[in-house]
Amino acid sequence: MPIRFRTGLAAAALAAGLAVMAAPGGGAWAQVKIAFIDPLSGAMAPIGEHGVKHFQYMVDKINAAGGVNGQKMELLTYDNKLSPQETVIAAQKAIDAGARILTLGNGSGAAAAMIDFVNKHNDRNPGKEVIYLNYAAVDPAFTNEKCSYWHFRWDAHSDIKMQALTSYIKTKPNIKKIYLINQDYSFGHAVRKSANEMLKAKRPDIQIVGDELHPLAKITDFAPYVAKIKASGADTVITGNWGSDIALLLKAAADAGLQVDWFTYYGGGAGGPTAIKQTGLKDRVYQITEGHANINTPENIAWEDDFRKKSGGQGWWYPRVRNQMQMLARAMNEAKSNDPKVFVEKLRGMRFKTIYNADAYMRAEDHQFFQDMYISVLTPVSGDLKFDEEGTGWGWKTTAVVPMAETDVATTCKMAKPS
Amino acid sequence: MVIFSTLNGVLYGMLLFLLASGLTLIFSMMGVLNFAHASFYMLGAYFGFQISQWLDFWLALIVAPVLVGLIGAGVERWGLRTVHRWGHVAELLFTFGLAFVIEELVQMIWGKLPVDYRVPPALDFPAFTLFETTYPAFRMFMLLISVAIFLVLLLILTRSRVGLIIQASLSHPHMVAALGHDVPKVFMAVFGVGSALAGIAGVIAGPALVTQPSMAHVLGPILFVVVVFGGLGSLSGAFIASLLIGLIQTFAIAINYSLGDVLMALGVTRPIQGLLNDLWQVTVAQVGPVIPYLMLVLILIFRPTGLMGTRET
Numbered sequence: 001m002p003i004r005f006r007t008g009l010a011a012a013a014l015a016a017g018l019a020v021m022a023a024p025g026g027g028a029w030a031q032v033k034i035a036f037i038d039p040l041s042g043a044m045a046p047i048g049e050h051g052v053k054h055f056q057y058m059v060d061k062i063n064a065a066g067g068v069n070g071q072k073m074e075l076l077t078y079d080n081k082l083s084p085q086e087t088v089i090a091a092q093k094a095i096d097a098g099a100r101i102l103t104l105g106n107g108s109g110a111a112a113a114m115i116d117f118v119n120k121h122n123d124r125n126p127g128k129e130v131i132y133l134n135y136a137a138v139d140p141a142f143t144n145e146k147c148s149y150w151h152f153r154w155d156a157h158s159d160i161k162m163q164a165l166t167s168y169i170k171t172k173p174n175i176k177k178i179y180l181i182n183q184d185y186s187f188g189h190a191v192r193k194s195a196n197e198m199l200k201a202k203r204p205d206i207q208i209v210g211d212e213l214h215p216l217a218k219i220t221d222f223a224p225y226v227a228k229i230k231a232s233g234a235d236t237v238i239t240g241n242w243g244s245d246i247a248l249l250l251k252a253a254a255d256a257g258l259q260v261d262w263f264t265y266y267g268g269g270a271g272g273p274t275a276i277k278q279t280g281l282k283d284r285v286y287q288i289t290e291g292h293a294n295i296n297t298p299e300n301i302a303w304e305d306d307f308r309k310k311s312g313g314q315g316w317w318y319p320r321v322r323n324q325m326q327m328l329a330r331a332m333n334e335a336k337s338n339d340p341k342v343f344v345e346k347l348r349g350m351r352f353k354t355i356y357n358a359d360a361y362m363r364a365e366d367h368q369f370f371q372d373m374y375i376s377v378l379t380p381v382s383g384d385l386k387f388d389e390e391g392t393g394w395g396w397k398t399t400a401v402v403p404m405a406e407t408d409v410a411t412t413c414k415m416a417k418p419s
Numbered sequence: 420m421v422i423f424s425t426l427n428g429v430l431y432g433m434l435l436f437l438l439a440s441g442l443t444l445i446f447s448m449m450g451v452l453n454f455a456h457a458s459f460y461m462l463g464a465y466f467g468f469q470i471s472q473w474l475d476f477w478l479a480l481i482v483a484p485v486l487v488g489l490i491g492a493g494v495e496r497w498g499l500r501t502v503h504r505w506g507h508v509a510e511l512l513f514t515f516g517l518a519f520v521i522e523e524l525v526q527m528i529w530g531k532l533p534v535d536y537r538v539p540p541a542l543d544f545p546a547f548t549l550f551e552t553t554y555p556a557f558r559m560f561m562l563l564i565s566v567a568i569f570l571v572l573l574l575i576l577t578r579s580r581v582g583l584i585i586q587a588s589l590s591h592p593h594m595v596a597a598l599g600h601d602v603p604k605v606f607m608a609v610f611g612v613g614s615a616l617a618g619i620a621g622v623i624a625g626p627a628l629v630t631q632p633s634m635a636h637v638l639g640p641i642l643f644v645v646v647v648f649g650g651l652g653s654l655s656g657a658f659i660a661s662l663l664i665g666l667i668q669t670f671a672i673a674i675n676y677s678l679g680d681v682l683m684a685l686g687v688t689r690p691i692q693g694l695l696n697d698l699w700q701v702t703v704a705q706v707g708p709v710i711p712y713l714m715l716v717l718i719l720i721f722r723p724t725g726l727m728g729t730r731e732t
Binding site: 041042043045046184212213214215218220221223224225227228230231244248255256257 | 423554631637673704
């Protein structure tokens with residue numbers, strides 16, 4: 001019963017907020033509206049809030065460069081509370097407010113609801129098609145069996161990341177006992193499944209001593225889980241945890257003095273680096289990403305410098321948001337149209353040069369972006385390493401680059417092109 | 420691992436008890452299930468955070484619970500007492516609404532993000548090391564505080580005159596009033612002290628768990644389980660129930676067996692295919708969070724008075 005009351009209240013609050021937000025948007029100078037939908041309250045809110053800063057920064061940059069086809073971009077933000085139902089409500093509100101470009105990253109549950117919603121909406125509203133740009137939900141299904149013509153993904157999906165990680169683990173003979181701990185929903189399941197399969201294929205000698213699933217964004221105290229990891233005798237932990245689930249897990253490990261190697265998808269998220277330093281896990285926490293602050297190209301350093309000045313010191317977490325927004329603006333300008341139905345074709349198969357001066361492309365078959373992947377480790381910054389994280393004095397250092405060609409996993413997608 | 424799980428379980432249980440003790444007294448005295456009780460716990464955490472930001476943690480440990488207690492007493496005096504004449508349903512709805520009001524207020528003042536409520540530096544070190552695993556001093560401190568409060572509460576309720584009156588008003592409020600005691604004042608005091616206890620729990624749990632607007636919501640339902648399971652108005656029942664639930668939740672995480680494994684051990688081959696396939700593979704660790712509610716359902720069926728209670732819920 002409390003749940004039902006809460007939703008009602010929240011919807012009312014959202015509607016009120018929307019009325020305020022929508023007011024200055026319409027009228028004399030039409031704008032291209034981009035709706036950002038992500039958790040902006042609750043445990044995962046710090047992740048969503050920092051995402052907003054990324055997108056606002058990109059929108060400002062694109063507008064400063066003249067906008068898209070002479071129009072300015074405008075960012076609308078909606079809180080989905082990490083819930084699929086709220087996501088659909090927020091998406092409908094965004095469309096009602098005039099947005100035809102939707103973006104959402106966190107939570108594959110929410111992303112699945114979004115894909116479904118967008119497919120149905122576009123079927124029912126020809127001429128008013130909307131597009132979903134996915135900057136972080138990495139359940140492989142979205143570019144395989146659930147692939148959609150209206151969905152594009154800029155982050156490498158879970159299997160690609162695991163492929164890269166296990167290739168690295170293959171070169172590390174001192175890893176003998178691995179513990180898997182993941183969130184209990186589609187993404188966490190995808191991580192544990194691919195980890196089990198790929199490790200068996202590449203390093204059959206490795207023993208998987210634990211395979212844990214825990215509720216998403218519900219746990220405030222990971223001490224019992226850390227005790228279990230400790231008891232298992234693991235020397236390495238692999239986790240896809242993100243947001244508060246990785247920060248609190250590392251914090252509990254810090255409290256218990258757990259000394260293992262960590263292979264993470266999102267160790268760099270809010271609170272992660274602080275906990276890593278507190279534990280003294282120098283050179284022991286790895287993350288697999290499409291880039292990080294300390295990749296030495298002049299453009300990247302300038303970018304990072306500028307963003308940190310504007311964001312109050314926090315780093316540029318999502319190179320993929322830069323790729324996504326730059327490619328979006330390019331597709332719109334090349335198509336000479338801000339209508340998703342028209343510029344979608346420009347995005348499909350688009351070739352792109354990243355800020356690290358490397359080739360990347362959006363595969364037309366399944367709308368999955370491919371790029372070099374970086375495995376980096378958190379270590380005290382000095383010399384070449386310019387940027388630290390969260391004021392800890394520790395920053396990311398590249399330990400391995402997995403070239404794009406090696407990340408090219410096949411897809412089962414049979415994309416239905418709308419007539 | 421058993422030792423650490425026990426420590427963690429007892430700690431969680433003691434925290435639950437700090438909250439449940441006040442709730443069960445209020446519940447049995449006034450017949451009101453105070454939905455806002457966990458909100459007082461959240462207020463304690465936020466007050467603790469704010470005061471330790473401005474002044475320091477040790478002051479917060481004393482001032483924040485007093486503030487929360489005063490707010491609680493005020494709520495009873497000017498809120499519940501007025502609503503009381505419209506019956507229990509009105510009271511219930513009143514506390515229900517209050518919980519949302521407090522949550523919204525907290526969000527308006529401190530924002531929706533978790534606040535950075537840190538462990539005080541004086542307690543930020545490992546208390547001891549056992550089998551190469553350290554145990555943080557702050558957790559030991561939490562444990563000691565809650566045990567101390569439990570003992571004090573027990574002594575007051577069983578050995579002092581005040582305790583006598585409270586226990587009497589639990590079962591025979593009219594008789595106590597006839598003997599010349601101001602029962603409404605007793606109610607107000609109990610409500611205030613109960614809220615203050617929740618406040619203390621908030622102050623010490625804030626840094627170890629996460630101080631965020633949803634923290635009341637997470638703990639609220641578990642509290643009701645503790646109170647009903649332990650038996651209404653029974654402090655010792657609440658104590659046992661809190662520890663039991665704390666330990667069960669912690670130990671459940673440590674158990675990897677699934678229903679399918681149990682069947683296999685019994686020599687039954689389990690069905691691999693079919694609708695129920697997922698069910699067989701779910702481990703105890705995954706269903707851990709549901710176990711308390713299962714206990715609630717079972718105890719209501721088999722022993723409606725709760726573990727130590729004397730009257731029906």
